[in-house]
Amino acid sequence: MATDERGMLIPVIDDENAGFWEGTAAGELRVQRCTRCERLRFPPRPMCPWCHSCHRQFVTVSGNGAIWSFVVAHPPLLPAYAALAPYNVVVVTLDEDPALRMVSNLVTRPGGPVNEVDPATIRIGEHVRAVFDPPNGAGIAMLRWMREAPVTGS
Amino acid sequence: MPPAPRHLLKDATAIAGIGQTALAKHLDPSETELAATAVTAALGDAGIAPSEVDALCSYTMEATDEVELARNVGTGDITFFGQVGYGGGAGCGVVGLAAMAVATGQARVAVAWRSRKRGSGPRPWTRPIAAPGDVPMRWTRPTGLLRPVDEVAMLTRRYMHEFGATRNHLANVALACRLHANRNPGAVMYDRPLTRDEYLAARWISEPLCLYDNCLETDGALAVVVVAAERARDCPQRPAYIHAFAQGLPRQSQTMTNYFCEDPLRGPSWTAAQLLWDRADVSPADVKVAQIYDAFTPLVLMSLEGYGFCKRGEGAAFTEGGNIALGGTLPVNTSGGGLSEAYVHGFNLITEGVRQIRGTSTSQVDGADVCLVTSGEGVPTSALLLRS
Ligand SMILES: [Zn+2]
Numbered sequence: 254m255a256t257d258e259r260g261m262l263i264p265v266i267d268d269e270n271a272g273f274w275e276g277t278a279a280g281e282l283r284v285q286r287c288t289r290c291e292r293l294r295f296p297p298r299p300m301c302p303w304c305h306s307c308h309r310q311f312v313t314v315s316g317n318g319a320i321w322s323f324v325v326a327h328p329p330l331l332p333a334y335a336a337l338a339p340y341n342v343v344v345v346t347l348d349e350d351p352a353l354r355m356v357s358n359l360v361t362r363p364g365g366p367v368n369e370v371d372p373a374t375i376r377i378g379e380h381v382r383a384v385f386d387p388p389n390g391a392g393i394a395m396l397r398w399m400r401e402a403p404v405t406g407s
Numbered sequence: 408m409p410p411a412p413r414h415l416l417k418d419a420t421a422i423a424g425i426g427q428t429a430l431a432k433h434l435d436p437s438e439t440e441l442a443a444t445a446v447t448a449a450l451g452d453a454g455i456a457p458s459e460v461d462a463l464c465s466y467t468m469e470a471t472d473e474v475e476l477a478r479n480v481g482t483g484d485i486t487f488f489g490q491v492g493y494g495g496g497a498g499c500g501v502v503g504l505a506a507m508a509v510a511t512g513q514a515r516v517a518v519a520w521r522s523r524k525r526g527s528g529p530r531p532w533t534r535p536i537a538a539p540g541d542v543p544m545r546w547t548r549p550t551g552l553l554r555p556v557d558e559v560a561m562l563t564r565r566y567m568h569e570f571g572a573t574r575n576h577l578a579n580v581a582l583a584c585r586l587h588a589n590r591n592p593g594a595v596m597y598d599r600p601l602t603r604d605e606y607l608a609a610r611w612i613s614e615p616l617c618l619y620d621n622c623l624e625t626d627g628a629l630a631v632v633v634v635a636a637e638r639a640r641d642c643p644q645r646p647a648y649i650h651a652f653a654q655g656l657p658r659q660s661q662t663m664t665n666y667f668c669e670d671p672l673r674g675p676s677w678t679a680a681q682l683l684w685d686r687a688d689v690s691p692a693d694v695k696v697a698q699i700y701d702a703f704t705p706l707v708l709m710s711l712e713g714y715g716f717c718k719r720g721e722g723a724a725f726t727e728g729g730n731i732a733l734g735g736t737l738p739v740n741t742s743g744g745g746l747s748e749a750y751v752h753g754f755n756l757i758t759e760g761v762r763q764i765r766g767t768s769t770s771q772v773d774g775a776d777v778c779l780v781t782s783g784e785g786v787p788t789s790a791l792l793l794r795s
Contacts (some may be wrong), residue, residue, distance in 0.1 A: 254548060296545075302659065322562070324557055325611070331553060340551055342557065352668055356547045
């Protein structure tokens, strides 16, 4: 896995998953849909495990979901990540399907750093929505998550 | 045609020999030298000449291939060789492969081993990854979910949320393993006691997991010799019969980053357990000691549930009151396990299981006539039931 100009790992893009990254660059969250049984699936793969069709397309989903779990990473880490630690990583369940989950960071604003949310305020079940970083040096726009509403004092 | 025998493997083979090198943060010999040393030690323990070995079983991550191992150890002609993937999930699978080779007549003397310089070598997650097998990591590593500990911490947080487990439950696992290591002179942590206060004050690695939730980083090698049951009875050591063996890869599960399915907390242990207990004459209630894969403390809680020692969500409570330490109803990882004896991809759990059946553990459980040994939860896994 290569790194970008800041030393962050760059996602590996191939023919199978390119539709996802075309979506993030366009500011949309897209997942694969089986064109026979219409079930959504993620991560992308050639065959639908439910109806065994290889006919598939990327479709745009709402980008709304809820935090399923999260971690707060501390060193030892790769240098570019250690510089940001402690930072959060969250797993989000998409509203469209309870088995459809994605992994990224909770940020306070599109393009914001991954260590700006106070980890002590993160809760499982919090509603979040997809946001997208500006494209990095490799032209890849990373998916992140933002709270639906600003956090009020607890 | 008559139906295939349902229990072809049951008690058909036994582990007749175990061997190992020293286990330490750093050892000078190469992984190949360590592998050959452990294998010849196991053959010596079994009283079987290297020239009799005709099967070799190993992890796909093993650096020493069959050709090299055979040329060092001086085996005879090899008629069966095979490997099992998925790192820490492989251990019992490698021994199970050896048992199947012997039980089906493809070989007479099978050797299984693991040699690794994880203590001296680089941390695997610091290396570049781009192989096709790394597909799941493409969706997680760039976000900073870099290490196995991060991947397991994610499942752990959810587990704690759903079932009310606390850090004190994770500490129960770390402290039980350390207690057992403090009784085992061969353990890396033999002379290093650990208190609950020290556990709770330890630095974070990936919240909710701290330093002591992580296994050791160890150099060392271990090996076992598998032969037919009748042959084992003629060997010098008390046989540890391979009563049952199973592997597990649940439907729609993902290795390590198992978030992309409906029920991630029903992990590979649950799948392996179904076949294991179906094939066995015993049930979890008959098991008095277990060696449960412990690269990270929460994996033990999840495995206790998966293998049926308690109900779903009760793995944490099961560890209370010293229940998984020597003197409890199910002492776990009686040599110290990966957390406190050594981390060699779980192979030391297998040799400790054999010692319990022989009655030679440094934390021997009275009447241990059945021992469960498991490999990694969270990855495609495997398990063995050993019996006397
Ligand atoms: Zn389909």
